[in-house]
Amino acid sequence: MDKYLTTSIEKLKSGVYGDLNLVLGNESCDLDSAASALVYAAFLYWQHNQIKCKVCTRMNRDESVYRDDIFVPILNVDREDYDLKTEVAFCLRQHGIDADRLVFRDDYDLEQLAEKSKTTVTLVDHHVLAKKDKFMTTMVTEIIDHRPVDKNEWTYKDDTRSSIELVGSCCSLVGQRIRTLGGLLAKETDFFNAFPVATDLLHCGIILDTVNFSKEVNKATPVDEEVVLFLENLQKTRGSNCGVEEQRKAKLDLLVAARKDVSKLSAAQLLRKDVKIVGDTMVPSFPILVEEFLKKPEAIQAIQEALLRRECNMALLLGMSLTDGLKRDGAVYSRNQERAAQLSKYLQEWKTPSLQLTLHEIPSAKNCIYFKQLNLSASRKQYMPALVNFLNASKK
Ligand SMILES: [Mn+2]
Numbered sequence: 009m010d011k012y013l014t015t016s017i018e019k020l021k022s023g024v025y026g027d028l029n030l031v032l033g034n035e036s037c038d039l040d041s042a043a044s045a046l047v048y049a050a051f052l053y054w055q056h057n058q059i060k061c062k063v064c065t066r067m068n069r070d071e072s073v074y075r076d077d078i079f080v081p082i083l084n085v086d087r088e089d090y091d092l093k094t095e096v097a098f099c100l101r102q103h104g105i106d107a108d109r110l111v112f113r114d115d116y117d118l119e120q121l122a123e124k125s126k127t128t129v130t131l132v133d134h135h136v137l138a139k140k141d142k143f144m145t146t147m148v149t150e151i152i153d154h155r156p157v158d159k160n161e162w163t164y165k166d167d168t169r170s171s172i173e174l175v176g177s178c179c180s181l182v183g184q185r186i187r188t189l190g191g192l193l194a195k196e197t198d199f200f201n202a203f204p205v206a207t208d209l210l211h212c213g214i215i216l217d218t219v220n221f222s223k224e225v226n227k228a229t230p231v232d233e234e235v236v237l238f239l240e241n242l243q244k245t246r247g248s249n250c251g252v253e254e255q256r257k258a259k260l261d262l263l264v265a266a267r268k269d270v271s272k273l274s275a276a277q278l279l280r281k282d283v284k285i286v287g288d289t290m291v292p293s294f295p296i297l298v299e300e301f302l303k304k305p306e307a308i309q310a311i312q313e314a315l316l317r318r319e320c321n322m323a324l325l326l327g328m329s330l331t332d333g334l335k336r337d338g339a340v341y342s343r344n345q346e347r348a349a350q351l352s353k354y355l356q357e358w359k360t361p362s363l364q365l366t367l368h369e370i371p372s373a374k375n376c377i378y379f380k381q382l383n384l385s386a387s388r389k390q391y392m393p394a395l396v397n398f399l400n401a402s403k404k
Contacts, residue, residue, distance in 0.1 A: 009205040012050055013109040019078050020111070027077040028127045030118070032141070034134035036282045036293075037085035039263065042096045043213040044132040044178045046105075047206040048152065049081035051186045051199055052130070058193045080111055087112040092281040095267035099212050103205045119143050133178040135170070136161055138285065152185060154178045155389055160396065176227035179213030183235040200242050211239045212263060220260040224334055226385040264330060268295045275301065275310035283314075284388065287399040289322040289351075290314065293388050298327035298337045302373040311341050322348060324395065325376075326388050336381040338365070338391075345375065351398055352377040358394040361386060 019025045031049040033041030056077060083090070090097060090107055100110070121127065122143070130150040131137075136158050137144060145163055151170040154177065164170075171181050187196045200207045214236050218228035221236075240252055270278060278301060283292040292314075294301055301307055311323050322342040329335045340355075342348040356365045356379075364382035 009046075009050060009203050010104060010109065012053055012203070013105065016049075016053070016078050016080055017109065017111065019076075020080055020116070023124070024075055025078040026075040026125065028121060028125050029077060029079045029130070030082055030127065030144075030147075031079070031130045031132060032082045032144070033084045033132055034284075035084050035138055036284060037083050037089075037093050037096060038282060039093075039096050039099055039267075040178050040213045040217050041133040042083055042093070042100070043209040044152065044182045045081040045083065046100075047179070047203075047209050048130060048132055048182050048186070049079045050203050050206055051182075051190070053079040054199050054202060055189060055193065082111050082113060082118075084113050086114040089280055092273065092277055094269050095216065095263050098266035099209070099263060103209060105205075122147060132182065135172065152178060152181050154181055156393060158393070158396065160400070173231065175229045176232040177214040177217035179210040179217070180229075180232040180235040183210045183214075183239060184231060187235075187238065197242060200239075207239050207242050211236065211243070212259060214239075215256055215259050216263045216267075219330075220256050224384065227387075268330075270295055275304045275307045276313065279310055279314045284392075285318060285320065286392065286395050288320050289324055289395060289399065290318055290320045291324045291326065291388060291391065291395065293326040294328070296327060297329045297335060298325045298339045298378065299370060300329075301325065301327060302339065302370050302376060302378070308341070308373060308375065312343075322351065324351065324391065326391065328387075334384050336384055336386070337379060338381055339370075339373070339376045339378040341376045347402075348377055350402070351395075352379070354398045355379075355391070355394055360393070361390060363390065363394075 029049075029052055031045045031052065033045035056079065085093065087107070090112065097107075127147050128149045129144045129147045130152070131148055132152045133154070135151045135153045135155065146165065148164045148168055151164070151168060151172060153172045154175045155172070156174065157172055171185055173181060175181060186199055190196045190199045214232055218232050219225040221228040221233070270281065273281065278294055279292050281292070281294070283290055285291070315321065315323060321344065322340065325339045325341065327337050340348045340352045352367075355363055362383060363386050365379040366382065367377065367379050370376060370378045
């Protein structure tokens, strides 16, 4: 993995390459997204090298001017914000991947790079491009995602290959796809044997996103289960055979602890830690309860500044905590209090699924509409269709 990342980045920097193939994770840049992007880009590189006809390239082109295609995973976050992704930085560091081996969203002017050479984009863990990424629409050749399909802004080419399935983790879909494609060229395990780090990165992504197949969280599907067993089988044949259950649990504990470790982050940083933007609404999600976030003295001011910075008018804050059992809560904030109340009412009445929200007052944040969420299996993914519908309805 290290050699692949190093040489890809060197080529990207030098500008000497053929086609540019980007694999773009989503803006939250959580572990699922980062691992999916890194592993799938590495796979595309591996696949390219399996297919490439070495004899033809030697015969037809002079090696000194031969420009090989490159496959670059993009972590969809600015470099300065990488520290906010505490579990990603932790996990990648554990696998020997430091920030200097990674390409972040603001490292290059991607639009300019795309003008210079033929460019393809694979989207992993999302399929609606952010405003600033819209220029990539016609370059998208493949989508791998585990969100409910949103066709509102689906303007991709007809032959865009899409694997969209509601499973627990995008890493599972990436694993599945690599097995299928890899199996066509060689043995389905060959890529993973060539990139052992990829095996564990996907495993980490799946364990964290399904909360180790927790029944309570209810995210895992048979696909997640099947891919995890496949990955564990690979690890087993490499010798680490002691207690699979204990290993899964220990891995989850480490990753959750790393993700939760926001002790060093301010309210402003927390708002930047894991945020999605839909229309004029920002949807940050916290590894602590919103209730706790709102207790921070500068919380409301930080929300106002974040809204301004992102040219948004409304914030939907979502929180979750795993300390003594899973809890979830949320809040809506806008200077336009009437609109905030409308969104909150809309969410309370939302039925697919019902979020089971109960309103409470937080004394330190009276201008926020705060609620506890009793449907514990609903995460931001389930809020998104509700929010999109609300925004579309209020446009009319
Ligand atoms: Mn995901």
